[in-house]
Amino acid sequence: MITRENLIYSASAAARILGIIYGQSRIVVREWFSVIWVWVPGHRPRFMSKAVFKHHFVERRKAAARALRVTQHIMNPTAFTVRNEDKGSTYTVQTIPTGLVCECEDYCNQVQFLGQGCCKHNYAVLNHLGFKSLSSYLNATKASTPTSVLAA
Numbered sequence: 001m002i003t004r005e006n007l008i009y010s011a012s013a014a015a016r017i018l019g020i021i022y023g024q025s026r027i028v029v030r031e032w033f034s035v036i037w038v039w040v041p042g043h044r045p046r047f048m049s050k051a052v053f054k055h056h057f058v059e060r061r062k063a064a065a066r067a068l069r070v071t072q073h074i075m076n077p078t079a080f081t082v083r084n085e086d087k088g089s090t091y092t093v094q095t096i097p098t099g100l101v102c103e104c105e106d107y108c109n110q111v112q113f114l115g116q117g118c119c120k121h122n123y124a125v126l127n128h129l130g131f132k133s134l135s136s137y138l139n140a141t142k143a144s145t146p147t148s149v150l151a152a
């Protein structure tokens, strides 16, 4: 089950970061104040940086986004259909000035637990639009709003 605690700092993420096959050993992950305590049975417990998990979280979605096919809607250019050819699944992504909205479970979990989200479908649309990251998209949309021109 996805919770606020294990969305980013999960045992499966720790296994991928450490290069361990998940399922072979029961990895214990605990969020401490500013670090993650990770214990792989048979090894000494270790601390891992939260930044490493956050980086992994983003990079994994960016990597998955590369396999997706994006089609911009003709009548509504802020809407995109993102198709996973392998699974045969499609999701609709909507661009808004404050980010991108998706209807998938990962996006909904991120919004619920992190307050904002960027799933692999969102990254596929960002790639399609020529943005390397969500922050570069947000900077561009901020720069194009009339209020920021007035504020400058």
Ligand SMILES: [Zn+2]
Binding pocket: 091, 102, 103, 104, 105, 106, 107, 119, 120, 121, 122
């Ligand atoms: Zn999505």
